[in-house]
Amino acid sequence: MEAQVSRLEFRDAMARVCAPVNIVTTDGPAGRGGFTATAMCSVSDDPPTLLICMNERSAQAGLFLANRRFCVNVLTQAHMHLAAKFAGAIRDMAERYGSARWQTMPSGMPALLDAIVSFDCEVGEVNRVGTHNVMFGRVVDIRHGSGEAALLYVDRNYMQPTALGSFGG
Numbered sequence: 001m002e003a004q005v006s007r008l009e010f011r012d013a014m015a016r017v018c019a020p021v022n023i024v025t026t027d028g029p030a031g032r033g034g035f036t037a038t039a040m041c042s043v044s045d046d047p048p049t050l051l052i053c054m055n056e057r058s059a060q061a062g063l064f065l066a067n068r069r070f071c072v073n074v075l076t077q078a079h080m081h082l083a084a085k086f087a088g089a090i091r092d093m094a095e096r097y098g099s100a101r102w103q104t105m106p107s108g109m110p111a112l113l114d115a116i117v118s119f120d121c122e123v124g125e126v127n128r129v130g131t132h133n134v135m136f137g138r139v140v141d142i143r144h145g146s147g148e149a150a151l152l153y154v155d156r157n158y159m160q161p162t163a164l165g166s167f168g169g
Contacts, residue, residue: 027108052137071118105118124138
């Protein structure tokens with residue numbers, strides 16, 4: 001017998017899972033875009049691959065798929081305002097990008113200058129799972145940046161590590 005878990009029940013449970021906050025960027029023939037994501041993880045180190053998940057109904061979904069490249073920028077606690085802007089608080093892409101300093105990776109992808117680390121990726125496989133595109137990115141370059149503490153997201157709030165094992169909002 002198959003258990004039935006509702007969409008709301010699943011979302012509420014996943015809200016309890018702590019995740020690092022990232023800004024995923026793209027630039028290329030289809031244009032420049034970017035969004036805030038917690039759905040990012042390592043897949044393999046041979047070849048170096050990670051994945052990101054993006055709602056297929058996002059206005060930017062086609063842009064990311066057409067450019068076939070993206071850069072994952074892992075945020076510090078100082079980037080909370082930027083995470084909100086790229087999450088949709090600001091719709092204008094020029095204004096989003098104007099709120100921070102960026103470096104262009106050799107591939108042309110925008111990397112946040114003071115991110116903890118930036119992963120420059122070429123899109124390999126894309127799988128649609130439910131409402132989301134799961135994009136597998138082959139990591140072609142890495143830019144190390146800030147040594148600051150990571151910005152985390154849990155219980156639908158941004159959190160900042162204050163001490164080992166404790167969090168503050």
